[in-house]
Amino acid sequence: MSDTITMTYEVPADDFTRAGEASSNVKSKLKKMGVDPDIIRKVSIAMYEGEINMVIHACGGTIDVIISPEEIEMILKDQGPGIENIELAMQAGYSTAPDNIRTLGFGAGMGLPNMKKYSDEMNIESVLGVGTTVTMKVKMFE
């Protein structure tokens, strides 16, 4: 029997009514697994931000969540436009979200910074015109 469990979620493009579905599903699973509430908070916020990013910027994508007794790994993969300047995108308040998205209350430029803040490890690989893969890890024990 394997010591890990993997869950895969499809994130649809431009469907705000479904944005957050994947992270809320993961949240409910983690609760049932008895994961520490603080860890759940970190995972669900980091993943929600990532999920919203995929909806706004990346025409959707897939998220793999791998849970082991030691850590929770989230791999967010999209075939979107890619991030031109990762360093700039990581700055709090920097956003390329279009106006129609901003009027929905998104696009405050806190997506990537919050993902970094709430995960213990974060790695971004992005190729312009090809897509972006964000890997985040949250440790089960601090």
Add this chain to the structure above:
Amino acid sequence: MGNFFTSVHLKEDLCMGCINCIKRCPTQAIRVRNGKAVITKEFCIDCGECIRICPHHAKEATYDSPEIMKKYEYTVALPAPSLYGQFNHLEDINIVLTALIKMGFDDVFEVSGAAELVSEISRKYVMEHKEKWPLISTACPSVVRLIQVRFPNLIEHLLPVSAPVDLAAALAREKAMKKTGLPREKIGIIFISPCPAKMTAVKSPIGLDHSEIDGVLAIKEVYPILLPLMKQSIDDPQELRISGRIGIGWGSTGGEAGSLLSDNYLAADGIENVIKVLEDLEDQKFDQLEFIELNACAGGCVGGVLTVENPYLAKVKLLRLRKYLPIACSHISNGMDVDSFWNDEVKYEPVFKLGKNMKESIANMSRVDELCEKFPRLDCGSCGAPTCKALAEDIVRGVAKEQDCIHILRDYIHKLSDELSKLDIKK
């Protein structure tokens, strides 16, 4: 805590074993086993949804009979503000209160009076604890229990102030002891309640080490007793009212939040809506709100399952009754001084947990996923669990088996009969 008390119970002879309640229960606490509904006590939050939905009236709330008054030398009625919304053409709350005295109570103490004090205390607490914003109302016991078992990250946001009825009970007992000189056990403090969850809050309180309430009567049972007594009281009601617009407003949704005199709040009612708000709140989707009022029942307390009137009509009636009342009648400075803060820590109770440790949880969760793949995902309820996933979790917990699923069973029987017929041919 550990001793799970729930006030909802089943009248077995009436239960037909249908799937109405298992589908409606917001915490998936009910299963049909051997043709009868069974409530898992740890999962039940006493919201009363199953009582509302059961077409066979097989679900019942536990509450006391008016006979309980005879157990005490001196009794005080604590009418919930929602009680006043039950009557047609009521113009003076004192008529209801006088009728309660005629019913046999020695005194009445309006819960709405204590609610005004709770509003005052909450106003101060909310302003002094910005780090805890948004504070979540703790007046609805179902909501508090829900947070305790399902939203661990929100426990720190709970407003640690007694619910109005608990404060009313403490104040009423103190007043009665002073007035009569009787010891506390000879005084009966009886709540006239719109909801079964308050019964649970008496038996196993959250946030308080004990409850000062001795008995709980249902509004729907007191209602027919009060009607004739109210007619007798119309001409000469006693002056017993101790609350104004703020206190009475607590009877329906938005009343408590409105009493904080800030418009930076959210008020949600109906258990499914409450759960949605809590989920979003947990994901930190609302910031800068000061206060969140949540009521398990649609419409607020007027929507409780032990009430008689349509909740929305009851709300209108409360609004009319309040119209010419002063803003508030009970104030802290009036010399009422009772400790109104919680004195017991509220701890997360992970009742839905699937394993003893992470390794076991991971294994069990994988097994749940595997089983879900096998099931037809119709969520038909024929197995007695509300969804295929709930059945999978039950199997992993060891309380159900795969062949409880009638579709799996059917395939199994087909396979069996195929094999039997093959045996037949071989012969």
